[in-house]
Amino acid sequence: MFLQLLTLASLVLLPLLFFFVFRASSQPNPKTSNNTKVLKSYPIIGSFITLYKNHERRLPWFTDLLRSSPSNTLTIHHSLGKHFVVTGNPTVVQHILKTHFPIYEKGNTFRTTLTDLLGDGIFNADGDNWKFQRQVSSHEFNTKSLRKFVEQVVDTELSDRLIPILSAAATNNLILDFQDILQRFAFDNICRIAFGYDPAYLLPTLPEAKFAVAFDDAVQISGDRFSSFSQVWKLKRFLGIGSEKRLRAAVSEVREFANTIVREKKRELSEKKALESVDLLSRFLGSGHSDEKFVTDIVISFTLAGRDTTSAALTWFFWLLSQNPHVEDEILKEISRTTELESATGGYDEVMEMVYTHAALCESMRLYPPVPGNSKKAMKDDVLPDGTKVKKGMVVTYNVYSMGRMEEIWGEDWAEYRPERWLEEREENGAHKWKFVGRDSFSYPVFQAGPRICLGKEMAFLQMKRVVSAVLKSFKLVPVEREGGAQPEFVAYLTGKMKGGFPVTIVERA
Secondary structure, eight states: OOHHHHHHHHHHHHHHHHHHHHHHHHHHBBBBBTOOOOOOTTTTBBHHHHHHHHHHHHHHHHHHHHHHSTTTTEEEEEEEOOEEEEEEOHHHHHHHHHHHHGGEEEEEHHHHHHHHHHTOOOOGOOOHHHHHHHHHHHHHHHHHHHHHHHHHHHHHHHIIIIIIHHHHHHHTTOOOEHHHHHHHHHHHHHHHHSSSOOOOOOSTTOOOOHHHHHHHHHHHHHHHHOOTTHHHHHHHHHOOOOOHHHHHHHHHHHHHHHHHHHHHHHHHHHHHHHOOOHHHHHHHHHHTOHHHHHHHHHHHHHHHHHHHHHHHHHHHHHHHHHHHHHHHHHHHHHHHHHHHHHHOSHHHHHHHTOOOHHHHHHHHHSOOOSSSSSEESSSSSEEEETTTTTTOOOEEEHHHHHHHHHHHHHOOTTTOOOOOGGEEEEETTTTEEEEEOOOOOOSTTTOOOOOOOOHHHHHHHHHHHHHHHHHHHEEEEOOOOGGGGGGOEEEESEEEEEEEEOOEEEEEOO
C-alpha cells in the first residue's frame, strides 16, 4: 500500500515539478524597484528551485542576498505555503534573542531533529525545562574550581599527547590533518571535563575509539537531518533503513556508554557520600540532581558543544595565521612576554594577559564562526524592528557567517583578517600595551546572546589560548598546498568545518 501511494505521488508531482523547474530556469530573476534581489516564487513550490540550486554554497549565497537587502533581512517562500526569515541585522538579532526572547523558542522541528541524540538536554530544551537546566549549569560553570580543573585537563592533554605528536611529525616530516588532530584533542578534553572519562582519542596511533566514532556518527547524521529540502529522514527512521539505521546504532552506543558512567558515579556517590572528582557529571550528581536521564542529557549536550566548537575555531585560526605571518609574529611576541608570568602565576592569569591573541581568535571566529547560524521559531505573530512581519510558526534564522561579512557592521575592510579592529593602543608605565575592546553580542553573536548566551565562553577562550601558546611556542604549521592553489572551503554542518581537512607539515622552531 505504501509503495502504491509513493508511486501515485510521484506520477502526480514529478510532472508538476518539471514544469516549474523549466519555468524557473528559463525566466530571469527580477528585482524590485529598490534594486533588492528577490527570489522568484511559484505556486506550491515557492522558491524551492533556487534554494536547491544554491544549497551547496548557501552561506556565501545568503550573504550576497542579505547584503542586497536594505534591512539585511529576507522573507523567503520555501514551498507548500511555508515562509521563513533570514537576517544579518543586529537589531533584529537583539529582538529575537533578548527583547522578545519569550516569543522565540527552539521549536518542535529543531527539538524533534536532535532529540535522538540530545534528548531533553539544555541545547534542545525550551521553557521551564531550559530555565531549570540553565540555572543548574550556570552555578557549576561559575566556580573557580571548575576553571582550574579545565586548565589542568588541557595542560595534561597538551604536554602528554598533542605536543609529542607534533614533535614526532616534525622529526619524521609527516603530514597531519590538523583539523582531525584538534577534534581528537577537544574530544579527549570535553569527555574528561564532562564525564571524568578519558577516551584516549589523541594517541600517536590516532585510534578509532568506539565511543568517539559513535559520537561522531551521531552528530554527523543528526546534522544532516536539517536539510532544507527533505524530511526523508523521518521516513527512513520509520523504516529503519540507511543513515537512520546507522544513527540508531550510534546513539544507542553513546547513550549506553553515558548511562554506564552515570550509574558508576552514582554508585561511587552512594558509597562515599561525596565524589572526589570535579567533572561536570560529578558536580550535577553531588548537588542532588540524580535523575539518570536528566544528567545524561545535559552532559551529552555539553560534550557536543565542547567537542566541535573549539576545534573548528582553532582550525580556521591556524589557517589564517599561515596566511597572515605578521599576526603570527605579534602573537609570538605576546607569548614570549607572558611566559615569565605563566611561571609565576600558574597559567590562568597568563592567558588572561594574552590580549592580542584573544583579539586574533575573535577575528578568526568573525570570518569563520564555529556555529555559522541559528534558528528560532515564533510562538506567536510578531513584527521585527525592520518592519518584517512574522507569523506564528515561522522560523527566523540569524546568519552568523553573513554577519561577519557585513560592511555595515565591520566597515569597508571587513574581508581583511585584522585583529587590531578589536584593540586600542595605550601607554602603561612608558610601555605600549593593547586593550581589548569587544563588540556587543548582537553584532557578534558567535557565542549567542541574551539569556541563552554561551555558558562556556570563558573556558573556550582559556582552552584555545593554552593551545595557541603551547603550539606556536614550539612549532610552525605549514599548510599543504591544495590542488590548483585553491583556498579551503568552509562547510556547515552542526558546526563549521574545513572541507577535506587541514593537511599541514610541522616545523620545529629554533
